[in-house]
Amino acid sequence: MEVLRLENVYKNYGKNEAIKNLNFSCEEEELFVILGPSGAGKTTTLKMISGLEEVTKGKIFLKNKLVNILEPKDRNVSMVFEDYALYPHLTVYKNISSPLEAIHLPKDEIDKKIREIARVLQIEELLSRLPSMISGGQKQRTVLARSLVKKANEYLMDEPIAHLDAKLRYQMRGEFKRLQHIRKMNILYATHDFREALSLGDKVLILNKGVTQQIGTPQEIFNKPANIFVANLLGEPPTNLIEGILKAKEGQYFFEIGNISISLSKSLANELLLKINQEKLIIGIKPFDLHCYLKQKENAKILNTEVYMSEILGHYNIISIKLGNTVVKIREDKSFKVSLGEKVSVDFKEDKLDFFNAISGNRIF
Amino acid sequence: MNMNDKKYKKFRQREKRKKLNSLFQNLLLTFFVALFGFPIYWIFIGAFKEKGEFFHFPPIFWVNNFSFKNFTSALSLGGSKGVVDSLIVACIGTVLVVILALFAGYGLGRFKFGGPNLSFFVLSLLFLPPIIAVLPLFIIFRYLRIVDNYIALIWSYFLINLPFAIWLIKGFIEDLPEEIESAALVDGYSRFGAFRKVTLPLIIPGVVVSALFVFVFAWNEFLFALMFTRSNVRTLPVVLSELIGGHGIQWGELSALSLIAIIPGVILVVFFQKYLVRGLTFGAVKG
Numbered sequence: 001m002e003v004l005r006l007e008n009v010y011k012n013y014g015k016n017e018a019i020k021n022l023n024f025s026c027e028e029e030e031l032f033v034i035l036g037p038s039g040a041g042k043t044t045t046l047k048m049i050s051g052l053e054e055v056t057k058g059k060i061f062l063k064n065k066l067v068n069i070l071e072p073k074d075r076n077v078s079m080v081f082e083d084y085a086l087y088p089h090l091t092v093y094k095n096i097s098s099p100l101e102a103i104h105l106p107k108d109e110i111d112k113k114i115r116e117i118a119r120v121l122q123i124e125e126l127l128s129r130l131p132s133m134i135s136g137g138q139k140q141r142t143v144l145a146r147s148l149v150k151k152a153n154e155y156l157m158d159e160p161i162a163h164l165d166a167k168l169r170y171q172m173r174g175e176f177k178r179l180q181h182i183r184k185m186n187i188l189y190a191t192h193d194f195r196e197a198l199s200l201g202d203k204v205l206i207l208n209k210g211v212t213q214q215i216g217t218p219q220e221i222f223n224k225p226a227n228i229f230v231a232n233l234l235g236e237p238p239t240n241l242i243e244g245i246l247k248a249k250e251g252q253y254f255f256e257i258g259n260i261s262i263s264l265s266k267s268l269a270n271e272l273l274l275k276i277n278q279e280k281l282i283i284g285i286k287p288f289d290l291h292c293y294l295k296q297k298e299n300a301k302i303l304n305t306e307v308y309m310s311e312i313l314g315h316y317n318i319i320s321i322k323l324g325n326t327v328v329k330i331r332e333d334k335s336f337k338v339s340l341g342e343k344v345s346v347d348f349k350e351d352k353l354d355f356f357n358a359i360s361g362n363r364i365f
Numbered sequence: 366m367n368m369n370d371k372k373y374k375k376f377r378q379r380e381k382r383k384k385l386n387s388l389f390q391n392l393l394l395t396f397f398v399a400l401f402g403f404p405i406y407w408i409f410i411g412a413f414k415e416k417g418e419f420f421h422f423p424p425i426f427w428v429n430n431f432s433f434k435n436f437t438s439a440l441s442l443g444g445s446k447g448v449v450d451s452l453i454v455a456c457i458g459t460v461l462v463v464i465l466a467l468f469a470g471y472g473l474g475r476f477k478f479g480g481p482n483l484s485f486f487v488l489s490l491l492f493l494p495p496i497i498a499v500l501p502l503f504i505i506f507r508y509l510r511i512v513d514n515y516i517a518l519i520w521s522y523f524l525i526n527l528p529f530a531i532w533l534i535k536g537f538i539e540d541l542p543e544e545i546e547s548a549a550l551v552d553g554y555s556r557f558g559a560f561r562k563v564t565l566p567l568i569i570p571g572v573v574v575s576a577l578f579v580f581v582f583a584w585n586e587f588l589f590a591l592m593f594t595r596s597n598v599r600t601l602p603v604v605l606s607e608l609i610g611g612h613g614i615q616w617g618e619l620s621a622l623s624l625i626a627i628i629p630g631v632i633l634v635v636f637f638q639k640y641l642v643r644g645l646t647f648g649a650v651k652g
Contacts, residue, residue, distance in 0.1 A: 052547050072550040073558075079551040085544035089566045098562070102553030146552070 001028045002064070003186045004049065004154050009058030011044055011210070018044045019210040022058070026154065026188060026203075031180050033201035034190045035233070041210040042190035043082070046156045049188065050079050062153050073102070078152035080160040084143045086131040092142050093127040099150040117145045120179070137168050148183065157189045161196070173199055194234045198222060206230050225354060228361040231284045237318060237329045239284045243358055244324070246272060246279045255283065258324030262301050268350055275364050276357070284354035287331040292319050293345045294338065300345035307342045321346060405627070411620030412436065419616045435617035436625075439608070442615075444622045447604035451626075453515055454590075454600055455583035458522040462530050462579045463572060469527075470534030471560065475543070484535060490528040498524065499592055506593060513595040521593065522583045530575035537571035538564065573640035577633055584629060601626050 004026040011019035019041045026032040034042045047053040049060060051072035060067050067075050078099065086095050093114060100110045118124045121141045126134055134142065140161060147155060161172045177200055180187055191197055197204050198218040206213040206221065206229075214226035225231035231239040244257040246269065253269035254261040264272075272281075293300060308327060309320035312334070319330045319338060330346065338344060355364040411419070412435055413428045440448075472478040473487070498521070506517045541564060549559035565572075587602040594603065605626065608619045634641065 047547075050547075050551050052550060071555065072547075073553045073555060076553075077551065079548070081544045081548060083542075083544065085542065085548040087545060087548070087563055098549065099552040102558070146548075150553075 002026070003028050003030075003062065004032075004188065005059075005061040005064075006045075006049075007059040007061070009045075009048065009060065010056045011041070011048060011053065012056045017210055019048070022207075022210075022212060024205050024212070024215055026186060028186055029184045030202045031177075031185075031187045031189060031200055033197040033204045034188070034207055035192070035194060035197040035201075035204055036190075036207035037192055037233070039209070040192075040207040042192075042207060043158050044210075045207070046079065046158050046188065046190055049075075049154065050077050050156055051075050076152055077154045077156055078147045078150060079156040080143050080147045080158060082159040082162060084131075084139050084163075086139060086143055086146075088131050090130075091127065092123065092129055092131065092134065095131065095142060096127075096145045096149050098146060103150070113149055114145075117149045121145050121148075137164055137172075140164060140172065148179075148185070153186065155185050155187045157187060159191055160189075162191070162193070176200060195236075198234070206233065224363065225284070226363050228282060228284070228356050231354065231356070235286055237287050237331070239286050239354070240290070240326070240328045241282050241284050241356070242323055242326050242328060243280070243282045246276075246281060257326065260302065260305075260323055265350055268353075272355060272364065278358070280358040281364065282356040282358050282361070284356060285328075285348055285352060287318070287329045289352035290328070290330040290346055290348050292330050292332050292336060292338070293347065294342075295345075297345045297347055300347040302346040304343050305346060307338045307340055307344055310338055310340060319344070408620045408623045408627075411616060412624045414617060414620075416617060435621035439615075439618035439622040439625075442618055443599060443604045443607065444601075444618070444625070446599055447601040447622070448625060450515075450598050451584055451601040454518045454522065454598075455580050457515070458519045458526070458583045459576050459579045461519065461523055462526050463576050465523075466527060466530035466534050466575060467565075467572065469531045471538055471564070473531065474535040474538030475546075484532075487528050488532050491532065493525075495525055495588060499588065502589075503592055512593055513597045515598055517593040518583075518590060518598060518600070521589045522579070522586065525589075526579040526582055530579060533575045533578075534568065534571045537568040541567055570640040573637050577637060577641065580633065581630055584626070 002025050006022050006024055009019060009022040010017070022041075022045065024032070034040075034045060036042050044053060048055050049062075051067070051070060051074075055068055062075055062077070087098065090098070096114050096117065097110050100113060105113075114127070115124070118127060121144060123138060123141045123145060126138055126142070131139060131142070140163070144160065147157070161169045161176070164172060173196055179185075180200075189196075189200060198221075201218050203215065204218055204221050205215045206226075208229050214221055214230050216224075221230065222234055225234065225239065228241055231241060242257055244255045244262075246264075247254045247256050247261070248269070253264045253266060255264055256262075296303065302321070302323070305321045305323075307319060308322045309318075311318040311320075314334070316334055317332050317336055319332055319336070320327050321330065321344070322328070328346075356362060357364055410426070410428050413431050413433070414425070415430050415432055415434070418425050418429065469487075473484045502517075502521055502524075503512070506512045506514075506520075511517045511520075545563055545567070546559050549563045550556070554562055585602060586600070587606065590600045590603045591606070594600070601622070605619065605622055608615045608622065
């Protein structure tokens with residue numbers, strides 16, 4: 001069943017358009033992620049759903065009820081703020097009890113619910129402390145407890161783990177997924193971190209400058225990015241985007257990047273020619289779909305190129321080569337060692353390539 | 366003489382200078398404490414002195430015969446009415462100002478109501494010398510038939526103190542992260558509920574300081590009290606001024622009543638000291 005739906009939602013701050021024509025819907029027990037860089041409009045979207053910001057144009061439905069003009073308290077949503085927003089003058093216990101007190105639950109029931117959520121989030125021993133007396137990770141758990149303690153239509157999470165250190169963030173990501181699964185919650189999760197989006201999300205919406213770039217499952221988004229913005233946002237390192245020209249010579253097709261040409265199969269070229277009306281295009285290939293060979297590999301797509309940079313990153317190495325003006329990154333096994341300036345050949349499978357329109361940046365196929 | 370001796374000598378000189386400096390500082394501090402403290406001390410002992418001791422030469426710096434006669438006499442000479450009237454005017458005025466300043470400060474600070482111009486207009490009222498308002502207010506009050514009425518005094522104190530209180534509370538509201546309040550709204554509280562649960566407890570220092578200022582102002586105020594009251598309402602400063610008569614000054618009663626007048630201020634400052642420091646230095650350290 002559909003829990004949340006946004007229809008043609010716009011938000012303007014004066015002349016500045018923060019959100020442009022946003023449309024999406026969240027199902028029950030779904031973890032829906034909004035992924036985008038800072039300034040994309042993630043927080044604004046969450047605030048509009050919670051009722052903290054007004055909608056300039058468009059409709060927001062919660063459980064099929066139009067909520068545009070409802071006060072936050074009448075929407076029954078719950079929100080985790082990026083910088084926690086704990087009440088500094090109240091103890092952890094009182095912070096968590098706040099949403100339950102607001103709906104006038106009996107004291108013993110409040111107590112029961114707090115003890116339960118505190119046990120799940122392992123903050124039982126902190127209940128009597130003030131927010132200033134607990135660490136960042138503990139604050140994050142407290143704010144999560146405050147949000148989860150009440151039964152809400154939708155749980156809105158605005159970068160809830162962005163301020164934690166890398167190790168804790170990784171740990172919380174796992175716990176988050178588990179918690180959502182056990183408690184069967186409807187969560188709308190905003191983040192700028194593609195790892196969080198891909199690992200947590202049942203569905204991911206990618207937002208840039210208030211405009212939706214793509215909506216899909218993590219697999220769809222990762223495997224078939226809708227445009228170069230999405231391709232550039234995902235992966236560590238992100239997809240290589242190489243601009244070049246499609247050329248035909250003596251019945252053979254090539255993709256020319258500066259003075260380097262890469263041969264393309266006839267079938268692929270024909271397919272491309274059907275869909276484009278210009279020879280300039282951008283190809284995208286993920287760093288782990290490229291393979292580096294020290295010796296000259298026969299039939300390799302790129303022969304005899306120089307290593308531009310080599311980075312050791314523990315469990316893998318990143319080798320960079322230069323094609324035209326573009327630095328292309330290749331993810332190789334940690335056992336693969338090359339030094340700067342060494343000659344290598346690089347190969348890839350054609351079906352791993354993504355093609356984008358060089359002008360609009362949109363995916364061709 | 367070797368290097369070490371030289372160094373040692375320098376060190377000794379420096380130490381000597383330090384000691385002299387600190388002695389000088391202490392002397393200076395003692396002088397100023399005495400300068401400001403002496404009148405209070407003089408009032409204090411004066412309140413317990415007998416009549417004859419005031420005009421003794423050389424002056425008596427201590428009380429030889431402790432008596433409370435000055436207090437009883439001062440209170441019967443209108444002092445008790447002065448205390449009661451001052452309390453009525455100061456308390457009601459303070460409560461009214463604080464309540465209105467809370468809402469006005471919240472509106473200006475949180476919603477930027479009226480843009481920057483309105484809040485600066487509010488601040489500009491602070492620079493209005495009270496005496497400018499005396500005549501127009503007197504005319505208004507006369508038409509309303511509230512001269513020599515508590516309402517006249519409360520109203521004028523309200524007018525003079527409101528801008529300052531609004532400005533102070535507005536500053537505190539602006540310092541408070543909006544998200545904390547947003548969190549309360551999403552938790553399920555109304556705007557007023559969130560204000561009561563979260564905002565108010567967090568701006569208490571501002572509320573206390575503005576209340577203190579208003580109270581002390583109303584308690585000490587002389588000009589309006591003299592102009593707007595006759596016999597029905599007589600606040601302490603007016604009663605005190607009347608003890609300085611054409612035929613002579615009633616030093617004993619004056620001292621006793623002054624001592625009574627000092628008490629509320631001292632009590633308030635002692636009780637609310639921790640808020641006072643935070644309230645008076647607000648805005649000095651942001652971050």
